[in-house]
Structures are given as C-alpha cells and as structure tokens.
Amino acid sequence: MSIYRWGIGLVTIAAIAAGAWWLRNQDVALPAAEEGDGRIAIEAAPVETGSVADVRTFTGTLEAGDAFTVAPKIGAQIERIHVDIGDRVSQGQVVAELNDDDATQAVAEAEAELAVARAEVEQAEADARLARREFERTRSLAERDLASTSELDTTRARAQAQSAAVAVARARVTQREAALARARVQLSYTRVRADWRGGDDERVVGERMVNEGDTVAANTPLVSVLRIVPITAAVFAPESDYAQLSSGQTVSVTADAFPKRTFEGRISRIAPRFERDSRQARFEVTLANEDRALKPGMFVAVRVTVATNDEATLVPEQAIVRREEGPGIYRIIAGDPPTVRFVPVTVGIKGEGGVEILEPELSGRVVTLGQQMLEDDAPVIVSELPSS
Numbered sequence: 001m002s003i004y005r006w007g008i009g010l011v012t013i014a015a016i017a018a019g020a021w022w023l024r025n026q027d028v029a030l031p032a033a034e035e036g037d038g039r040i041a042i043e044a045a046p047v048e049t050g051s052v053a054d055v056r057t058f059t060g061t062l063e064a065g066d067a068f069t070v071a072p073k074i075g076a077q078i079e080r081i082h083v084d085i086g087d088r089v090s091q092g093q094v095v096a097e098l099n100d101d102d103a104t105q106a107v108a109e110a111e112a113e114l115a116v117a118r119a120e121v122e123q124a125e126a127d128a129r130l131a132r133r134e135f136e137r138t139r140s141l142a143e144r145d146l147a148s149t150s151e152l153d154t155t156r157a158r159a160q161a162q163s164a165a166v167a168v169a170r171a172r173v174t175q176r177e178a179a180l181a182r183a184r185v186q187l188s189y190t191r192v193r194a195d196w197r198g199g200d201d202e203r204v205v206g207e208r209m210v211n212e213g214d215t216v217a218a219n220t221p222l223v224s225v226l227r228i229v230p231i232t233a234a235v236f237a238p239e240s241d242y243a244q245l246s247s248g249q250t251v252s253v254t255a256d257a258f259p260k261r262t263f264e265g266r267i268s269r270i271a272p273r274f275e276r277d278s279r280q281a282r283f284e285v286t287l288a289n290e291d292r293a294l295k296p297g298m299f300v301a302v303r304v305t306v307a308t309n310d311e312a313t314l315v316p317e318q319a320i321v322r323r324e325e326g327p328g329i330y331r332i333i334a335g336d337p338p339t340v341r342f343v344p345v346t347v348g349i350k351g352e353g354g355v356e357i358l359e360p361e362l363s364g365r366v367v368t369l370g371q372q373m374l375e376d377d378a379p380v381i382v383s384e385l386p387s388s
Contacts, residue, residue, distance in 0.1 A: 042370035052351035054307040060235030064226035100190040110183040114176035121169040128162035135159040236280040244306035314354035330367035
C-alpha cells in the first residue's frame with residue numbers, strides 16, 4: 001500500500017513540474033490581479049476613427065458572354081475539320097469542309113442547262129426576226145393587192161407566236177440562272193463557317209462534337225464557339241442583400257484557379273424575380289478578361305462594396321456585447337483602479353477594420369475580452385491590445 005501511495009506522489013510531482021515548465025516556455029503575458037483585490041482581468045482596445053466598408057460576398061459561376069454551335073445547312077460526310085478545342089476563330093472563318101462531289105456536280109449540270117437555255121433564246125430571237133420580216137413583206141404585198149388577207153393573218157400570227165417564244169425562252173434562262181445560283185449556294189454550304197453578329201472579331205472553340213469522316217445530317221452541331229472577352233459571372237443574391245445591388249456597381253472577383261489575382265468587374269444585369277425554391281435572385285457581372293485567363297465554368301467569389309465611411313468611429317468586433325435590449329460595449333472608465341461601464345450602441349457597417357458605432361459618440365478604450373465577468377463599476381486590470 002505504501003508503494004502505491006509513493007507512486008501516486010511521484011506522478012503528481014511530475015505533473016506539477018511539467019505544468020510549470022510549460023508556463024515558463026509560453027510567450028503569453030496576461031494581466032494578473034493581486035490576491036484579494038477583486039479586480040477582473042480583461043483585454044481592451046482603443047476606439048479609433050478610420051475607414052470601413054460594408055462588403056457582401058457572393059459565389060457564382062463563370063459563363064461565356066455568348067455561345068452558339070456551328071452546324072452545316074446540308075447533310076454530307078465531313079472531309080476536314082480546321083479547328084479544335086481551345087482554338088481561336090475569326091468571324092467568317094471556315095471551321096469544317098464537307099464532301100462536295102454532289103454539290104459540284106449539281107453546279108455543273110445547272111451551268112449546262114443555263115447554256116442550253118441561252119442558246120434557245122438566241123434561236124427563238126432569230127426565228128422571231130424571220131417571222132417579223134415575213135409579216136412585213138406580206139403586209140406590203142397585201143397593200144398592193146398581191147397577197148390575200150388570209151396570208152397576212154397567217155404571217156401576223158406566226159410573228160406574234162415567235163415573239164412569245166422569245167419571252168418563254170428568256171424566262172427559261174432566268175429560271176436556269178436561279179437554279180445555278182441555288183446550286184452554287186449549296187456548294188458554298190460544304191464550307192462551314194463560324195459567323196456571328198457583334199463587334200468582336202475573334203472567339204474561341206469550346207467543344208468539338210464530331211470527327212473527320214463522320215456523316216452528318218443538316219443542322220448537326222459540329223463545334224461550339226464561345227465569347228469569353230468579356231466573360232460573365234452568374235451570381236445569386238438572397239433577399240437580404242438584393243436591395244443593396246445596382247447595375248453599374250464595381251465589384252472584385254476572385255477565382256480558385258488564380259488565388260493570388262483579383263479581377264475587377266461591373267454588375268451588368270439584375271433579375272427582377274426570385275427563384276421560388278432558393279429565394280434568391282440572379283445578377284450578372286461582366287469582366288473584361290482581356291488576357292482570357294478566366295474560363296466558362298470556373299467557380300468565383302464576388303465581393304460587392306455596398307457602403308463605405310471614411311470617418312467612422314470603430315471598435316473591434318470582439319467588443320460588441322449582445323443583450324436582449326440590443327448591442328452595447330463596455331467602456332473603460334479611468335481611475336485607480338479603472339472600472340467599466342456598459343454603453344448601449346447603434347451599430348453601423350461591419351467591416352474588416354472593425355464595427356462602426358453610429359451612436360453615441362465614443363472615445364477612450366473598450367473591453368474586447370472578459371465581458372462575461374463584468375458589471376457596471378467593476379474594477380479591472382487591463383491588458384492593452386495594439387491598435388489596428
């Protein structure tokens with residue numbers, strides 16, 4: 001039994017020694033009240049005047065400023081694709097070529113038919129001239145009673161018929177010209193181009209859906225083309241923040257892909273309705289993205305400064321005490337020893353530099369640690385925190 005007590009004693013002595021060693025090696029200096037003087041140890045910080053900003057942070061996803069798919073207007077086999085994912089494309093650039101054998105043959109046939117139609121016009125015009133001369137000769141003879149009335153009527157009808165034949169032949173030429181133009185348009189469709197409206201002359205390929213050798217039908221998507229200069233961030237705001245947003249506000253944007261960079265943008269659109277399930281409204285931020293670093297689909301954080309005050313009365317956030325009747329702070333009253341007094345306050349902007357106090361006017365020092373032990377006029381011993 002004595003051996004057991006002796007072992008417990010050794011363990012106790014070792015624990016005390018270890019605790020003393022740990023305390024000696026900690027870089028901590030806490031205030032200490034003299035035994036029996038009733039003072040409460042606290043930490044405090046000065047009331048300051050400075051700048052504060054109300055910054056709201058939202059999350060969102062980057063989207064292409066504009067996106068469309070390039071598709072052929074005719075069905076054919078793909079012979080060549082000129083672009084791939086990530087390639088830049090200029091307006092009107094050929095992105096793919098289709099097999100053009102059938103279209104080329106159709107153009108050749110249309111050209112031949114047009115040539116025949118033009119030759120028919122020439123023949124009809126020659127026949128019309130001949131019929132006209134015959135009618136004129138017969139009319140001259142009839143005036144001298146050398147040709148009968150029936151002969152004159154016959155030549156007149158023949159001349160009129162030949163004039164009508166010329167008109168028909170010319171109409172057939174117009175028809176063949178239209179057929180040739182249509183065949184040439186069909187041939188042009190075998191060279192699939194990326195066309196869009198807008199001032200930007202260059203975009204980027206976001207996706208390629210087909211390969212060379214594939215046979216595709218008309219309107220089958222071949223590639224998607226994206227506009228990422230500028231790029232858009234789609235963000236959602238809750239009802240509590242919605243009223244603080246307005247078009248044209250400058251925002252700062254960060255992306256997980258670029259943790260050391262901050263991008264500047266502007267709110268370009270704010271939805272006039274809230275989603276029924278989430279009770280949030282969409283707003284869009286436009287970013288210049290001139291270096292094309294940001295890509296559609298990236299996750300971003302959007303910081304919107306909704307209010308600022310360059311001459312705010314500031315206290316650390318830790319100084320704010322929440323009570324049922326409202327927020328307040330413990331102000332240190334100079335004396336020997338110093339005491340504290342609870343002061344109800346009206347809180348303004350909460351920023352990174354501290355919390356703005358709107359009312360009442362405040363100066364001196366406020367308690368930042370140890371409030372739970374305090375009451376009005378309680379004596380304290382203060383450890384001053386460095387000013388921010």
